[in-house]
Amino acid sequence: MGRETSIPGRPALRVGPVSWMVRLRPVLVPVIAFGLLALAMAVNLGRGDFPIGVGDVLAVLLGGGDDTHAYIVLELRLPRALTGALVGAALALAGAITQSIARNPLASPDILGVTAGAGVGAVAVIMLGGSAGGISGGIAELGLPAAALGGGLVAALFVFAISWQRGIDGYRLVLVGLGITAVLVAIKFYLLTLSEVADAGRAMVWITGSLNGRGWEHVTPVALALLVLVPLALFTARPLGGLQFGDDTARGLGIRVNGSRAALILIAVGLAATATASAGPVEFVALATPQIAMRMAGTPQPPLVGSMVLGAALTVIADVIARTAFGVVELPVGIVTAVIGAPYLMYLLVRRYREVRT
Amino acid sequence: MERSVTVATPPGSQRSPRSGVTSVGNAEATVRRRRRRLVGLLVLLLVLTAAVLASIAIGSKPIALPEVWHALTSPTGTEDDIVIGSLRLPRTMLGLAVGIALGVAGALMQGHTRNPLADPGLLGVNQGAAFAIVLSIFMLRTDDIYTLVWFGFAGALVATVAVFALGSVGRGGPTPVTLALAGAAISALLYALTSALVLLDAQSLEAFRFWRSGSLAGRDPEIVLQVLPFLVAGLVLALINSPGLNALSLGEDVARSLGQSVLLTRVVGIAAVTLLTGAAVSACGPIGFVGLVVPHMARAITGPDYRWLLPYSGLLGAIMLLVADVVGRVVARPGELQVGIMLALIGAPFFLILVRRRRLVRL
Numbered sequence: 001m002g003r004e005t006s007i008p009g010r011p012a013l014r015v016g017p018v019s020w021m022v023r024l025r026p027v028l029v030p031v032i033a034f035g036l037l038a039l040a041m042a043v044n045l046g047r048g049d050f051p052i053g054v055g056d057v058l059a060v061l062l063g064g065g066d067d068t069h070a071y072i073v074l075e076l077r078l079p080r081a082l083t084g085a086l087v088g089a090a091l092a093l094a095g096a097i098t099q100s101i102a103r104n105p106l107a108s109p110d111i112l113g114v115t116a117g118a119g120v121g122a123v124a125v126i127m128l129g130g131s132a133g134g135i136s137g138g139i140a141e142l143g144l145p146a147a148a149l150g151g152g153l154v155a156a157l158f159v160f161a162i163s164w165q166r167g168i169d170g171y172r173l174v175l176v177g178l179g180i181t182a183v184l185v186a187i188k189f190y191l192l193t194l195s196e197v198a199d200a201g202r203a204m205v206w207i208t209g210s211l212n213g214r215g216w217e218h219v220t221p222v223a224l225a226l227l228v229l230v231p232l233a234l235f236t237a238r239p240l241g242g243l244q245f246g247d248d249t250a251r252g253l254g255i256r257v258n259g260s261r262a263a264l265i266l267i268a269v270g271l272a273a274t275a276t277a278s279a280g281p282v283e284f285v286a287l288a289t290p291q292i293a294m295r296m297a298g299t300p301q302p303p304l305v306g307s308m309v310l311g312a313a314l315t316v317i318a319d320v321i322a323r324t325a326f327g328v329v330e331l332p333v334g335i336v337t338a339v340i341g342a343p344y345l346m347y348l349l350v351r352r353y354r355e356v357r358t
Numbered sequence: 359m360e361r362s363v364t365v366a367t368p369p370g371s372q373r374s375p376r377s378g379v380t381s382v383g384n385a386e387a388t389v390r391r392r393r394r395r396l397v398g399l400l401v402l403l404l405v406l407t408a409a410v411l412a413s414i415a416i417g418s419k420p421i422a423l424p425e426v427w428h429a430l431t432s433p434t435g436t437e438d439d440i441v442i443g444s445l446r447l448p449r450t451m452l453g454l455a456v457g458i459a460l461g462v463a464g465a466l467m468q469g470h471t472r473n474p475l476a477d478p479g480l481l482g483v484n485q486g487a488a489f490a491i492v493l494s495i496f497m498l499r500t501d502d503i504y505t506l507v508w509f510g511f512a513g514a515l516v517a518t519v520a521v522f523a524l525g526s527v528g529r530g531g532p533t534p535v536t537l538a539l540a541g542a543a544i545s546a547l548l549y550a551l552t553s554a555l556v557l558l559d560a561q562s563l564e565a566f567r568f569w570r571s572g573s574l575a576g577r578d579p580e581i582v583l584q585v586l587p588f589l590v591a592g593l594v595l596a597l598i599n600s601p602g603l604n605a606l607s608l609g610e611d612v613a614r615s616l617g618q619s620v621l622l623t624r625v626v627g628i629a630a631v632t633l634l635t636g637a638a639v640s641a642c643g644p645i646g647f648v649g650l651v652v653p654h655m656a657r658a659i660t661g662p663d664y665r666w667l668l669p670y671s672g673l674l675g676a677i678m679l680l681v682a683d684v685v686g687r688v689v690a691r692p693g694e695l696q697v698g699i700m701l702a703l704i705g706a707p708f709f710l711i712l713v714r715r716r717r718l719v720r721l
Contacts, residue, residue, distance in 0.1 A: 104473060104475060105535060105539055106475040106476070106480075106538055106539075106542060107475065111475065162710060162714065163713075165714070171474065172713060174474050174475060175474055175654060175709075178474075178475070178650060178651060178654075178709075179651065179706045179710045179713065180706070180710070182646070182647050182650075182651065182701075182702040182705075183703060185702065186698065186699040186700075186702035187703075189698070189699050190695070190699050190703075193695075193696070193699075208553075283546070284550075287542065287546075288542075288543070288546070291539060326558070329557065329558060331554060331557060332557075334550075335553050335554055338546040339547065339550045342544065342546045343547065345539065345543040346543050346544070346547075349524060349525070349527075349539060349543070350524065350527050
């Protein structure tokens with residue numbers, strides 16, 4: 001294992017004529033994050049108004065257990081926990097892709113117009129459906145996520161179409177996204193001022209983003225989206241490293257700049273829109289997780305898999321705290337993700353500073 | 359360099375060396391560009407005056423311009439005089455001051471972080487003010503707006519200092535990336551804490567919601583006077599900062615080799631942003647869009663030179679804010695639409711056209 005020619009700290013693995021560099025940290029980060037995720041899921045399934053021991057939870061998951069436990073775990077807590085994990089993963093992956101494309105650490109899928117579009121769609125449905133649908137009626141269960149998904153996708157397509165000028169340019173994309181988002185947010189608030197008090201209250205609950213009362217019908221769409229889009233993202237993301245050098249160099253490296261960039265943006269939009277449709281805009285995950293994962297893994301750009309698993313873990317941990325920490329009052333999960341994630345990001349900023357050119 | 363070129367170019371020669379032509383052409387172009395920018399500045403000033411007059415004259419009770427003039431120069435206590443003196447004029451002045459402050463602060467912020475997504479609130483100013491205000495409502499049980507303004511201002515200052523410290527502890531001092539990330543992190547944390555306090559304590563909610571709504575209406579006229587010194591100080595610092603910022607936008611190393619003290623420039627710039635934004639935010643709550651989008655509009659007109667960009671940003675910000683406020687008063691009679699909503703609805707289409715048509719000036 002020719003140690004003598006390796007870069008210090010980066011041992012090369014050599015088997016006969018084949019050799020490749022092993023970097024432990026980018027591999028370790030997803031593994032550790034996955035461990036955290038499993039732990040958080042276990043705690044999340046067990047804790048609550050009706051505590052269930054880990055053994056019983058496991059028994060239920062393996063198909064046994066008594067009926068009460070099975071009902072609580074399978075019908076109430078598991079869908080919620082899964083929604084959290086999947087939404088977190090989707091948002092973080094979308095965030096990592098967006099930040100790499102825009103080459104901007106402040107970019108999140110929000111700037112693609114997804115969140116604001118989803119907000120307009122959802123608020124419009126809540127107002128039009130109004131008392132007819134109610135928060136638990138048919139409109140809420142089917143129409144609300146559908147409208148949010150539609151709104152998000154349409155808004156993102158708008159941003160995409162307006163910023164397309166013989167190709168997508170990251171800088172122009174960011175600016176156009178800013179403009180469209182501003183309009184959509186204004187429309188959302190305008191709708192809110194028009195609506196009746198009860199509707200506005202329900203709309204606010206959705207706008208804050210929450211995992212409360214999420215059932216299997218929320219798990220399925222995100223799961224499907226992840227199933228399709230994650231392999232696609234990992235497959236398409238190969239040129240992402242080359243794109244960091246700027247358009248000309250990337251072209252020189254043989255990357256089809258416009259094609260791959262457009263494909264990646266569409267994938268990010270799909271992920272973010274489905275996630276937002278399921279749980280509302282859970283803030284901060286998409287923004288902070290890629291940066292945290294990048295600093296943990298020591299990679300030059302947000303690692304996709306690492307961000308994804310870490311996003312899932314962060315969201316589920318935040319959900320446990322949001323559900324149980326304040327007794328009766330349940331905090332929106334978006335708030336808790338910021339309370340946990342922000343200090344950690346600050347710690348990483350203080351501890352180790354790397355010149356990262358974005 | 360300049361001189362050697364003129365020597366190398368014989369007067370009247372048609373086929374002068376290429377470098378000579380471009381240099382002379384550049385000098386002429388510079389003069390022309392400067393003249394054009396001065397004219398543009400004048401035009402903006404005229405538009406701003408018109409916007410100010412419109413903001414005084416137009417409202418739920420339209421007042422003719424002669425009456426406006428009468429009320430401004432020699433008020434005699436007629437109904438119109440009272441409406442203008444106690445309602446329209448303070449509101450207009452507030453819009454003017456806040457628009458200028460947010461426009462300039464936004465341009466500075468984007469310059470220092472070199473990030474098009476940076477808004478004046480990025481360094482935690484808005485969230486710091488919000489958190490301090492909620493905390494003081496929560497702890498002191500006060501809803502006196504004068505006290506709250508000061509708490510908001512203090513919160514803004516503390517948050518910015520914290521962000522700046524956090525952004526500069528790493529090796530290499532405060533860089534655009536660390537500043538932006540530190541600001542995003544602290545803002546998110548403060549926002550979360552504020553939301554949690556508001557959710558847990560319903561009493562904080564009412565007073566906070568009023569402050570939070572971000573509007574020019576119903577603010578006390580005294581508040582403008584209270585925050586005015588800070589605004590002026592911030593503007594002066596901003597103008598002092600602009601040559602340094604020009605050098606910084608060439609990159610820190612180049613700026614250093616040109617004799618700029620990078621740290622000093624950053625500190626002055628951040629201080630200006632904090633003063634301007636802190637004063638604006640504590641006077642009328644967070645108003646989005648102006649600080650974020652107006653600098654991009656100004657940049658599309660002036661190019662990257664901050665000595666021009668800052669005045670243009672300030673004037674454009676004030677114009678946009680006043681026009682949006684006036685339109686908001688007119689479209690939804692007898693009520694009005696919040697200025698933030700109108701700002702985005704009016705301003706964003708302009709912005710999108712600018713972004714699409716002009717060659718983009720990058721940060």
